Amino acid sequence: MATRPMTTWDRFAAWSRRNLPTRESMEKSRILRPVAHRVLAPELWRFTRRSVPRGVALGMVAGILFPVGQIAIAALIALPFRANVPVAALTTFITNPLTTPFILFAAYQVGAWLLRTNAPTVAQPVAEAATGWLQWLWNAGPPLVLGLLLITTVCALLGYGLAALGWRLWIARKWKARHQRD
Incomplete structure:
Protein backbone atom coordinates (compact mmCIF):
# COMPACT_ATOMS: atom_id res chain seq x y z
CA MET A 1 0.00 0.00 0.00
CA ALA A 2 1.49 3.34 -1.10
CA THR A 3 1.65 6.21 1.33
CA ARG A 4 0.53 9.56 0.15
CA PRO A 5 2.77 12.62 0.50
CA MET A 6 2.19 14.90 3.48
CA THR A 7 0.02 17.87 2.58
CA THR A 8 0.10 21.28 4.19
CA TRP A 9 -3.00 20.33 6.16
CA ASP A 10 -1.29 17.17 7.45
CA ARG A 11 1.74 19.21 8.56
CA PHE A 12 -0.54 21.72 10.30
CA ALA A 13 -2.44 18.92 12.03
CA ALA A 14 0.83 17.36 13.22
CA TRP A 15 2.08 20.74 14.49
CA SER A 16 -1.24 21.29 16.29
CA ARG A 17 -1.05 17.89 17.98
CA ARG A 18 2.45 18.67 19.23
CA ASN A 19 1.55 22.17 20.49
CA LEU A 20 -2.00 21.83 21.78
CA PRO A 21 -2.24 21.85 25.55
CA THR A 22 -2.84 18.40 26.95
CA ARG A 23 -5.39 17.54 29.59
CA GLU A 24 -2.51 16.82 31.95
CA SER A 25 -0.93 20.26 31.43
CA MET A 26 -4.30 21.93 32.01
CA GLU A 27 -4.80 19.80 35.12
CA LYS A 28 -1.54 21.12 36.57
CA SER A 29 -2.38 24.78 35.95
CA ARG A 30 -2.78 26.70 39.21
CA ILE A 31 -5.19 29.13 37.57
CA LEU A 32 -7.53 26.39 36.35
CA ARG A 33 -7.37 24.19 39.46
CA PRO A 34 -10.64 25.54 41.00
CA VAL A 35 -12.58 24.73 37.82
CA ALA A 36 -10.49 21.80 36.57
CA HIS A 37 -13.41 19.38 36.90
CA ARG A 38 -15.37 21.54 34.43
CA VAL A 39 -12.51 22.35 32.05
CA LEU A 40 -11.45 18.72 31.81
CA ALA A 41 -14.92 17.42 30.95
CA PRO A 42 -14.52 15.02 27.99
CA GLU A 43 -17.11 16.77 25.82
CA LEU A 44 -14.97 19.94 25.81
CA TRP A 45 -12.01 18.02 24.38
CA ARG A 46 -13.81 16.34 21.46
CA PHE A 47 -13.36 17.76 17.99
CA THR A 48 -16.85 18.25 16.57
CA ARG A 49 -18.22 20.45 13.82
CA ARG A 50 -19.78 22.79 16.38
CA SER A 51 -17.15 22.88 19.12
CA VAL A 52 -14.14 23.61 16.88
CA PRO A 53 -15.48 26.85 15.29
CA ARG A 54 -16.65 28.00 18.73
CA GLY A 55 -13.17 27.34 20.08
CA VAL A 56 -11.59 29.33 17.25
CA ALA A 57 -13.90 32.30 17.83
CA LEU A 58 -13.41 32.30 21.60
CA GLY A 59 -9.66 31.88 21.22
CA MET A 60 -9.61 34.95 18.99
CA VAL A 61 -11.54 36.93 21.60
CA ALA A 62 -9.23 35.87 24.43
CA GLY A 63 -6.10 36.32 22.33
CA ILE A 64 -6.87 39.84 21.15
CA LEU A 65 -8.66 41.37 24.15
CA PHE A 66 -6.62 39.97 27.04
CA PRO A 67 -2.89 40.74 27.15
CA VAL A 68 -2.00 38.12 29.79
CA GLY A 69 -3.38 34.74 30.80
CA GLN A 70 -4.90 34.19 27.38
CA ILE A 71 -4.88 30.40 27.42
CA ALA A 72 -6.50 30.18 30.85
CA ILE A 73 -9.09 32.81 29.92
CA ALA A 74 -9.86 31.00 26.66
CA ALA A 75 -10.32 27.74 28.55
CA LEU A 76 -12.63 29.40 31.07
CA ILE A 77 -14.83 31.15 28.51
CA ALA A 78 -15.03 27.94 26.49
CA LEU A 79 -17.00 26.31 29.32
CA PRO A 80 -20.39 28.03 28.98
CA PHE A 81 -20.23 27.94 25.18
CA ARG A 82 -19.28 24.22 25.04
CA ALA A 83 -16.34 25.09 22.80
CA ASN A 84 -13.33 22.91 22.21
CA VAL A 85 -10.79 23.86 24.90
CA PRO A 86 -7.58 22.88 23.04
CA VAL A 87 -8.64 24.77 19.91
CA ALA A 88 -9.55 27.85 21.95
CA ALA A 89 -6.19 27.69 23.72
CA LEU A 90 -4.25 27.21 20.48
CA THR A 91 -6.04 30.06 18.73
CA THR A 92 -4.86 32.54 21.36
CA PHE A 93 -1.43 32.30 19.72
CA ILE A 94 -2.79 34.59 16.97
CA THR A 95 -1.34 37.31 19.18
CA ASN A 96 2.29 37.14 20.13
CA PRO A 97 5.11 39.67 20.57
CA LEU A 98 5.41 39.99 16.79
CA THR A 99 1.73 40.52 15.95
CA THR A 100 0.54 42.49 19.00
CA PRO A 101 2.04 45.87 17.99
CA PHE A 102 0.43 45.63 14.56
CA ILE A 103 -2.94 44.71 16.05
CA LEU A 104 -2.78 47.58 18.55
CA PHE A 105 -1.75 50.05 15.84
CA ALA A 106 -4.54 48.86 13.54
CA ALA A 107 -7.04 49.00 16.41
CA TYR A 108 -6.04 52.57 17.20
CA GLN A 109 -6.30 53.61 13.56
CA VAL A 110 -9.70 51.96 13.12
CA GLY A 111 -11.01 53.46 16.35
CA ALA A 112 -9.71 56.95 15.51
CA TRP A 113 -11.29 56.71 12.07
CA LEU A 114 -14.64 55.59 13.51
CA LEU A 115 -14.64 58.28 16.20
CA ARG A 116 -13.25 60.88 13.76
CA THR A 117 -10.80 62.07 16.38
CA ASN A 118 -7.70 64.11 15.85
CA ALA A 119 -5.85 62.43 18.67
CA PRO A 120 -2.07 62.79 18.89
CA THR A 121 0.03 60.54 16.72
CA VAL A 122 1.48 57.30 18.00
CA ALA A 123 5.07 58.70 18.13
CA GLN A 124 4.14 61.86 20.03
CA PRO A 125 4.55 60.52 23.62
CA VAL A 126 8.25 59.93 22.98
CA ALA A 127 8.81 63.62 22.34
CA GLU A 128 6.67 64.88 25.22
CA ALA A 129 7.38 65.28 28.92
CA ALA A 130 6.49 62.63 31.52
CA THR A 131 2.94 63.92 31.98
CA GLY A 132 2.49 64.19 28.21
CA TRP A 133 2.35 60.43 27.69
CA LEU A 134 -0.44 60.13 30.27
CA GLN A 135 -2.43 62.73 28.35
CA TRP A 136 -1.70 60.86 25.10
CA LEU A 137 -2.82 57.60 26.69
CA TRP A 138 -6.01 59.25 27.94
CA THR A 152 -11.99 41.25 17.86
CA THR A 153 -15.55 40.93 16.62
CA VAL A 154 -14.54 40.75 12.97
CA CYS A 155 -11.71 38.27 13.64
CA ALA A 156 -13.94 36.05 15.80
CA LEU A 157 -16.68 35.97 13.15
CA LEU A 158 -14.18 35.30 10.36
CA GLY A 159 -12.46 32.63 12.44
CA TYR A 160 -15.77 30.93 13.19
CA GLY A 161 -16.79 30.99 9.54
CA LEU A 162 -13.44 29.77 8.22
CA ALA A 163 -13.25 26.99 10.83
CA ALA A 164 -16.78 25.84 9.99
CA LEU A 165 -15.98 25.94 6.26
CA GLY A 166 -12.68 24.14 6.82
CA TRP A 167 -14.43 21.47 8.85
CA ARG A 168 -17.03 20.99 6.11
CA LEU A 169 -14.37 20.73 3.39
CA TRP A 170 -12.33 18.29 5.46
CA ILE A 171 -15.35 16.01 5.98
CA ALA A 172 -16.25 16.26 2.29
CA ARG A 173 -12.68 15.23 1.37
CA LYS A 174 -12.88 12.26 3.74
CA TRP A 175 -16.23 11.16 2.26
CA LYS A 176 -14.89 11.50 -1.27
CA ALA A 177 -11.81 9.43 -0.42
CA ARG A 178 -13.99 6.78 1.23
CA HIS A 179 -16.25 6.51 -1.81
CA GLN A 180 -13.26 6.29 -4.15
CA ARG A 181 -11.85 3.38 -2.13
CA ASP A 182 -15.14 1.46 -2.23
Whole structure:
Protein backbone atom coordinates (compact mmCIF):
# COMPACT_ATOMS: atom_id res chain seq x y z
CA MET A 1 0.00 0.00 0.00
CA ALA A 2 1.49 3.34 -1.10
CA THR A 3 1.65 6.21 1.33
CA ARG A 4 0.53 9.56 0.15
CA PRO A 5 2.77 12.62 0.50
CA MET A 6 2.19 14.90 3.48
CA THR A 7 0.02 17.87 2.58
CA THR A 8 0.10 21.28 4.19
CA TRP A 9 -3.00 20.33 6.16
CA ASP A 10 -1.29 17.17 7.45
CA ARG A 11 1.74 19.21 8.56
CA PHE A 12 -0.54 21.72 10.30
CA ALA A 13 -2.44 18.92 12.03
CA ALA A 14 0.83 17.36 13.22
CA TRP A 15 2.08 20.74 14.49
CA SER A 16 -1.24 21.29 16.29
CA ARG A 17 -1.05 17.89 17.98
CA ARG A 18 2.45 18.67 19.23
CA ASN A 19 1.55 22.17 20.49
CA LEU A 20 -2.00 21.83 21.78
CA PRO A 21 -2.24 21.85 25.55
CA THR A 22 -2.84 18.40 26.95
CA ARG A 23 -5.39 17.54 29.59
CA GLU A 24 -2.51 16.82 31.95
CA SER A 25 -0.93 20.26 31.43
CA MET A 26 -4.30 21.93 32.01
CA GLU A 27 -4.80 19.80 35.12
CA LYS A 28 -1.54 21.12 36.57
CA SER A 29 -2.38 24.78 35.95
CA ARG A 30 -2.78 26.70 39.21
CA ILE A 31 -5.19 29.13 37.57
CA LEU A 32 -7.53 26.39 36.35
CA ARG A 33 -7.37 24.19 39.46
CA PRO A 34 -10.64 25.54 41.00
CA VAL A 35 -12.58 24.73 37.82
CA ALA A 36 -10.49 21.80 36.57
CA HIS A 37 -13.41 19.38 36.90
CA ARG A 38 -15.37 21.54 34.43
CA VAL A 39 -12.51 22.35 32.05
CA LEU A 40 -11.45 18.72 31.81
CA ALA A 41 -14.92 17.42 30.95
CA PRO A 42 -14.52 15.02 27.99
CA GLU A 43 -17.11 16.77 25.82
CA LEU A 44 -14.97 19.94 25.81
CA TRP A 45 -12.01 18.02 24.38
CA ARG A 46 -13.81 16.34 21.46
CA PHE A 47 -13.36 17.76 17.99
CA THR A 48 -16.85 18.25 16.57
CA ARG A 49 -18.22 20.45 13.82
CA ARG A 50 -19.78 22.79 16.38
CA SER A 51 -17.15 22.88 19.12
CA VAL A 52 -14.14 23.61 16.88
CA PRO A 53 -15.48 26.85 15.29
CA ARG A 54 -16.65 28.00 18.73
CA GLY A 55 -13.17 27.34 20.08
CA VAL A 56 -11.59 29.33 17.25
CA ALA A 57 -13.90 32.30 17.83
CA LEU A 58 -13.41 32.30 21.60
CA GLY A 59 -9.66 31.88 21.22
CA MET A 60 -9.61 34.95 18.99
CA VAL A 61 -11.54 36.93 21.60
CA ALA A 62 -9.23 35.87 24.43
CA GLY A 63 -6.10 36.32 22.33
CA ILE A 64 -6.87 39.84 21.15
CA LEU A 65 -8.66 41.37 24.15
CA PHE A 66 -6.62 39.97 27.04
CA PRO A 67 -2.89 40.74 27.15
CA VAL A 68 -2.00 38.12 29.79
CA GLY A 69 -3.38 34.74 30.80
CA GLN A 70 -4.90 34.19 27.38
CA ILE A 71 -4.88 30.40 27.42
CA ALA A 72 -6.50 30.18 30.85
CA ILE A 73 -9.09 32.81 29.92
CA ALA A 74 -9.86 31.00 26.66
CA ALA A 75 -10.32 27.74 28.55
CA LEU A 76 -12.63 29.40 31.07
CA ILE A 77 -14.83 31.15 28.51
CA ALA A 78 -15.03 27.94 26.49
CA LEU A 79 -17.00 26.31 29.32
CA PRO A 80 -20.39 28.03 28.98
CA PHE A 81 -20.23 27.94 25.18
CA ARG A 82 -19.28 24.22 25.04
CA ALA A 83 -16.34 25.09 22.80
CA ASN A 84 -13.33 22.91 22.21
CA VAL A 85 -10.79 23.86 24.90
CA PRO A 86 -7.58 22.88 23.04
CA VAL A 87 -8.64 24.77 19.91
CA ALA A 88 -9.55 27.85 21.95
CA ALA A 89 -6.19 27.69 23.72
CA LEU A 90 -4.25 27.21 20.48
CA THR A 91 -6.04 30.06 18.73
CA THR A 92 -4.86 32.54 21.36
CA PHE A 93 -1.43 32.30 19.72
CA ILE A 94 -2.79 34.59 16.97
CA THR A 95 -1.34 37.31 19.18
CA ASN A 96 2.29 37.14 20.13
CA PRO A 97 5.11 39.67 20.57
CA LEU A 98 5.41 39.99 16.79
CA THR A 99 1.73 40.52 15.95
CA THR A 100 0.54 42.49 19.00
CA PRO A 101 2.04 45.87 17.99
CA PHE A 102 0.43 45.63 14.56
CA ILE A 103 -2.94 44.71 16.05
CA LEU A 104 -2.78 47.58 18.55
CA PHE A 105 -1.75 50.05 15.84
CA ALA A 106 -4.54 48.86 13.54
CA ALA A 107 -7.04 49.00 16.41
CA TYR A 108 -6.04 52.57 17.20
CA GLN A 109 -6.30 53.61 13.56
CA VAL A 110 -9.70 51.96 13.12
CA GLY A 111 -11.01 53.46 16.35
CA ALA A 112 -9.71 56.95 15.51
CA TRP A 113 -11.29 56.71 12.07
CA LEU A 114 -14.64 55.59 13.51
CA LEU A 115 -14.64 58.28 16.20
CA ARG A 116 -13.25 60.88 13.76
CA THR A 117 -10.80 62.07 16.38
CA ASN A 118 -7.70 64.11 15.85
CA ALA A 119 -5.85 62.43 18.67
CA PRO A 120 -2.07 62.79 18.89
CA THR A 121 0.03 60.54 16.72
CA VAL A 122 1.48 57.30 18.00
CA ALA A 123 5.07 58.70 18.13
CA GLN A 124 4.14 61.86 20.03
CA PRO A 125 4.55 60.52 23.62
CA VAL A 126 8.25 59.93 22.98
CA ALA A 127 8.81 63.62 22.34
CA GLU A 128 6.67 64.88 25.22
CA ALA A 129 7.38 65.28 28.92
CA ALA A 130 6.49 62.63 31.52
CA THR A 131 2.94 63.92 31.98
CA GLY A 132 2.49 64.19 28.21
CA TRP A 133 2.35 60.43 27.69
CA LEU A 134 -0.44 60.13 30.27
CA GLN A 135 -2.43 62.73 28.35
CA TRP A 136 -1.70 60.86 25.10
CA LEU A 137 -2.82 57.60 26.69
CA TRP A 138 -6.01 59.25 27.94
CA ASN A 139 -6.72 60.58 24.42
CA ALA A 140 -5.81 57.32 22.71
CA GLY A 141 -7.87 55.12 25.04
CA PRO A 142 -11.34 55.41 23.46
CA PRO A 143 -10.16 54.89 19.86
CA LEU A 144 -7.95 51.97 20.94
CA VAL A 145 -10.72 50.25 22.89
CA LEU A 146 -13.28 50.75 20.13
CA GLY A 147 -10.83 49.50 17.50
CA LEU A 148 -9.91 46.45 19.60
CA LEU A 149 -13.57 45.57 20.09
CA LEU A 150 -14.29 45.91 16.38
CA ILE A 151 -11.20 43.95 15.29
CA THR A 152 -11.99 41.25 17.86
CA THR A 153 -15.55 40.93 16.62
CA VAL A 154 -14.54 40.75 12.97
CA CYS A 155 -11.71 38.27 13.64
CA ALA A 156 -13.94 36.05 15.80
CA LEU A 157 -16.68 35.97 13.15
CA LEU A 158 -14.18 35.30 10.36
CA GLY A 159 -12.46 32.63 12.44
CA TYR A 160 -15.77 30.93 13.19
CA GLY A 161 -16.79 30.99 9.54
CA LEU A 162 -13.44 29.77 8.22
CA ALA A 163 -13.25 26.99 10.83
CA ALA A 164 -16.78 25.84 9.99
CA LEU A 165 -15.98 25.94 6.26
CA GLY A 166 -12.68 24.14 6.82
CA TRP A 167 -14.43 21.47 8.85
CA ARG A 168 -17.03 20.99 6.11
CA LEU A 169 -14.37 20.73 3.39
CA TRP A 170 -12.33 18.29 5.46
CA ILE A 171 -15.35 16.01 5.98
CA ALA A 172 -16.25 16.26 2.29
CA ARG A 173 -12.68 15.23 1.37
CA LYS A 174 -12.88 12.26 3.74
CA TRP A 175 -16.23 11.16 2.26
CA LYS A 176 -14.89 11.50 -1.27
CA ALA A 177 -11.81 9.43 -0.42
CA ARG A 178 -13.99 6.78 1.23
CA HIS A 179 -16.25 6.51 -1.81
CA GLN A 180 -13.26 6.29 -4.15
CA ARG A 181 -11.85 3.38 -2.13
CA ASP A 182 -15.14 1.46 -2.23
